[in-house]
Amino acid sequence: MRASELFPDHLNQGDFNGVTVRKGTVGAFIMNAKALAAPSITPEARAEAERDIIEALPALRAVGLFDVLEVRDELLRAFVDAN
Numbered sequence: 001m002r003a004s005e006l007f008p009d010h011l012n013q014g015d016f017n018g019v020t021v022r023k024g025t026v027g028a029f030i031m032n033a034k035a036l037a038a039p040s041i042t043p044e045a046r047a048e049a050e051r052d053i054i055e056a057l058p059a060l061r062a063v064g065l066f067d068v069l070e071v072r073d074e075l076l077r078a079f080v081d082a083n
Contacts, residue, residue: 019062026065029056033076054083 007014013022032049035041041049057080060066071077 016059016062019058021059021063025056025059026063029053029060029065032056033071033073036076036079037073050079053079057083 007023011023013020015021032052035045035049036053066080071080
């Protein structure tokens with residue numbers, strides 16, 4: 001399946017297992033995960049990235065991201081599992 005088949009250009013979101021998933025949710029999760037791994041992240045930026053990840057988790061779970069991929073960073077994996 002191509003990305004354009006999942007979300008054609010005219011669609012910005014879809015329903016997966018009863019959860020609305022926006023285009024870009026997986027990409028935003030990856031960017032937030034990278035931000036959390038950065039040693040220079042400020043406490044404010046860390047809190048924002050954590051909030052954004054928590055907000056995205058229902059959508060990420062609805063599309064089955066964690067059924068096929070494992071979070072390699074131990075701290076992030078524990079954070080995801082706890083939320």
